[in-house]
Amino acid sequence: MSNKVLTGLHFMQGDIACAEGAIAAGCRFFAGYPITPATEIAERMAKRLPEVGGTYAQMEDELGSMAAIIGASWTGTRAMTATSGPGISLMLENIGYAIATETPCVVVNVQRGAPSTGSATLSFQGDILQARRGSHGEYETIALAPSSSQEMFDLTIKAFNLAEKFRTPVFLLADAFIGHMREEVLIPDKSKINIVKRKLPPCKMSLNEYKSSLDENVAPMPIFGHGFKSHVTGSTHNSYGKRDVTNYEALDYEVKLLSKKISKHKREIISVDSEIKDSNVVLISYGTTYRAVREARKMLKRDNINVGSFRLITLWPFPEEEIEDLAKKVKKIIVLENNLGQIVTYIKAAVKGEAEVIFLPPQVLGTLHKPDYIVDKVKEVI
Amino acid sequence: MKKEIRIAGFGGQGVVLSGVILGKAAVLYDRKRAIQTQSYGAEARGGGARSEIVISDEDIDYPKVINPDILVAMSQQALDKYVKDLKPKGILIVDSELVKDLPEDYIFSLYRVPASQIASNEFGRIIVANMIMLGFLVSLTEVVSLKALKNSVRESVPKGTEEMNIKAVERGRKIGEVVIK
Numbered sequence: 053m054s055n056k057v058l059t060g061l062h063f064m065q066g067d068i069a070c071a072e073g074a075i076a077a078g079c080r081f082f083a084g085y086p087i088t089p090a091t092e093i094a095e096r097m098a099k100r101l102p103e104v105g106g107t108y109a110q111m112e113d114e115l116g117s118m119a120a121i122i123g124a125s126w127t128g129t130r131a132m133t134a135t136s137g138p139g140i141s142l143m144l145e146n147i148g149y150a151i152a153t154e155t156p157c158v159v160v161n162v163q164r165g166a167p168s169t170g171s172a173t174l175s176f177q178g179d180i181l182q183a184r185r186g187s188h189g190e191y192e193t194i195a196l197a198p199s200s201s202q203e204m205f206d207l208t209i210k211a212f213n214l215a216e217k218f219r220t221p222v223f224l225l226a227d228a229f230i231g232h233m234r235e236e237v238l239i240p241d242k243s244k245i246n247i248v249k250r251k252l253p254p255c256k257m258s259l260n261e262y263k264s265s266l267d268e269n270v271a272p273m274p275i276f277g278h279g280f281k282s283h284v285t286g287s288t289h290n291s292y293g294k295r296d297v298t299n300y301e302a303l304d305y306e307v308k309l310l311s312k313k314i315s316k317h318k319r320e321i322i323s324v325d326s327e328i329k330d331s332n333v334v335l336i337s338y339g340t341t342y343r344a345v346r347e348a349r350k351m352l353k354r355d356n357i358n359v360g361s362f363r364l365i366t367l368w369p370f371p372e373e374e375i376e377d378l379a380k381k382v383k384k385i386i387v388l389e390n391n392l393g394q395i396v397t398y399i400k401a402a403v404k405g406e407a408e409v410i411f412l413p414p415q416v417l418g419t420l421h422k423p424d425y426i427v428d429k430v431k432e433v434i
Numbered sequence: 435m436k437k438e439i440r441i442a443g444f445g446g447q448g449v450v451l452s453g454v455i456l457g458k459a460a461v462l463y464d465r466k467r468a469i470q471t472q473s474y475g476a477e478a479r480g481g482g483a484r485s486e487i488v489i490s491d492e493d494i495d496y497p498k499v500i501n502p503d504i505l506v507a508m509s510q511q512a513l514d515k516y517v518k519d520l521k522p523k524g525i526l527i528v529d530s531e532l533v534k535d536l537p538e539d540y541i542f543s544l545y546r547v548p549a550s551q552i553a554s555n556e557f558g559r560i561i562v563a564n565m566i567m568l569g570f571l572v573s574l575t576e577v578v579s580l581k582a583l584k585n586s587v588r589e590s591v592p593k594g595t596e597e598m599n600i601k602a603v604e605r606g607r608k609i610g611e612v613v614i615k
Contacts, residue, residue: 063468173473229497233471234471235469235470235494236461236467236468343497347495420497
């Protein structure tokens with residue numbers, strides 16, 4: 053199995069598909085600490101990375117794991133870690149450091165019952181806002197939500213490409229359900245996999261050229277060992293990358309540029325899956341919840357009820373304009389999340405009262421919405 | 435055609451593996467669609483374990499089993515817990531050694547298979563009871579082809595145990611054939 057890309061048809065668990073996606077995307081360093089329901093990713097990476105010339109590091113904890121992938125990334129290596137909510141909580145300080153130092157990396161969160169230790173084997177969509185605002189300070193982040201084993205493969209590749217292009221940590225927000233579920237995964241030929249590489253500066257740059265060390269179009273990354281000496285700091289730094297912590301102008305400059313490099317490129321980053329046609333009612337979902345929506349729509353169609361579907365593949369940056377447009381086309385929006393309402397707040401803000409927004413959690417938190425429960429709700433509001 | 439199957443028992447019986455084998459048989463060898471999900475306790479052995487498989491000729495949207503067409507109960511606890519979910523006129527297969535207490539009136543088809551007894555007495559390995567069950571299940575219901583099942587078993591079991599597991603599948607199939615006749 054020393055192939056870098058396991059081209060072909062597989063019956064594969066989501067976690068394993070994620071690991072294979074990482075290998076196919078060129079990830080050659082993984083640091084992690086085992087945690088249910090993400091352990092299978094670490095396990096697979098521990099087996100696969102040595103086969104493809106990469107390195108697997110079993111760390112002492114999640115703080116160390118996040119620190120290690122940041123270090124690896126600064127050598128120019130594509131790096132990833134995978135954990136669940138309790139691990140993310142421990143990683144958040146260093147995730148903030150990765151954001152401030154503009155370090156490309158992929159952080160997989162296979163969400164489980166929470167808060168705290170919660171329920172290791174139960175599924176949940178509890179960490180959606182944590183991905184957006186978990187670390188302190190003002191920043192933008194990128195997060196993707198897979199809804200099948202296939203997307204665990206595809207979106208892991210996409211996460212690496214976005215991380216490399218925008219020099220930022222990218223979250224893959226899976227859950228226990230999708231992580232442990234097995235289904236068909238078709239791995240394409242290596243030549244069909246698009247790999248985006250980070251921009252590197254030339255070995256020698258004049259001071260003026262290096263002035264772009266903060267740039268809304270993403271500065272080239274002066275990785276270690278390539279002859280270019282640079283200063284990497286989580287403290288506020290100016291346009292030369294020089295530490296400057298007493299100056300409000302420097303703070304203003306850094307924070308705005310870190311945010312802008314993502315918000316300015318939102319159109320390129322955001323991906324949604326929209327099937328509206330002539331429906332007045334639309335179901336908004338993401339991740340595993342989308343699977344229940346698909347079944348419910350099929351059942352409704354049999355009753356000649358046509359409801360639309362709008363799925364967020366990119367959760368962050370939030371597809372505000374897309375939701376704003378959607379609200380103008382429909383009368384009612386039912387938001388399905390497997391939590392008590394996280395993304396719905398952002399949806400309401402984007403809808404601006406143009407349509408009625410109804411929130412629908414599953415009957416029992418953590419379980420997938422039952423399709424007939426969704427059908428009943430649609431019939432009730434229609 | 436869409437079939438929902440639930441296999442339940444306790445940890446260590448190979449309940450999860452049985453589901454994986456069926457799913458793999460369907461997807462890789464019969465070129466159907468299949469989804470396998472599972473739930474189990476924190477214990478490696480002894481806790482409740484459940485494996486669910488949806489097999490269909492078309493794309494599968496909803497991956498969970500709500501009302502199975504087929505329930506395989508490998509423990510009394512599993513039967514007691516899940517028999518109420520079985521579809522009316524569904525198929526219930528129990529390990530007759532492990533499930534003694536059966537519902538009094540029912541409208542499903544009931545099959546009592548001495549899988550763990552045969553596994554111990556004829557194979558000297560209780561662990562192959564799940565393979566006997568799979569052989570029986572497939573010969574009775576044809577949810578996957580026997581050829582696909584065997585290919586999938588060969589690919590999924592530990593190296594060196596292939597022949598024993600295939601024999602156990604065959605043994606289960608023979609019981610199934612007798613029942614059908």
